[in-house]
Amino acid sequence: MQGQTVTHWVRFENEGTYGFGVLSDGQIAIHEGDMFSGPAPSGAHVALDDVALLTPCVPGKMIALWNNSRSSAEKQGLEKPEYPLFFLKPSSSFLAPGGVIRKPASYDGRVIYEAELGIVIGADCSSVDEAGASDAIFGYTCVNDVTAMQLLDADPSFPQWARAKGFDTFGAFGASIVCGADVSNSSIRAELNGRERQNYPVSDLFMQPAEIVARLSESMTLEPGDVIACGTGPGALPMKPGATIDVIIDGVGTLSNTYEDVS
16 A cells, blocks of 8 residues: 555544544544445544544454564674564453553563554465565554563573563554555654653664565465564663553654553
């Protein structure tokens, strides 16, 4: 969809009613049907201020990459991987914009944010080339791939990626899916309590979106609504309860959440 008119798709709840549409100038043009297959405008509108935003889609899976940043790899003495190194985040981890990232009651170690570009798949793809992968990309969103860092290597016999990154609320994304945007020159930033902590360009990623989608499609069928988090750059740090964390991507938008100890 790149090169087309830029649109911002959102999902929302309004007085017990759920819907989706295109956000522009504080108004949501409500659509009917399927966001990924011929959505049609209903003619109705609702003000953004009158609704609660949900995650902008409901992924069947969120695939998240590790070691996909040149600058991070250099700091850690790592080489570019031959194939995307990834893990899956469960649907129970998904968190809407404005939602609270909850400190796990069973864990007292460091919890870090990771600002990442998210790819949203718009069509089934399996074993596609990069041209086919580009056609399958619906748009982009902001992702915060939250991690309980000290669980990763808690058992020396088995790195626990799924556990460390799969807690409830540890997969925040949104606020919208942006279609038609060229993100190749965008920067990805994280602000912790208003202070910039991460700032790296999309060009820092070893594998760019079309290559990521093509390579992952060799391992599994990607389906409409699936989200791929492209991996993070330097500067991911721990959060303290009460913190606000913003993920900001040029041309895509801002994802804002708070981190709290609610146990």
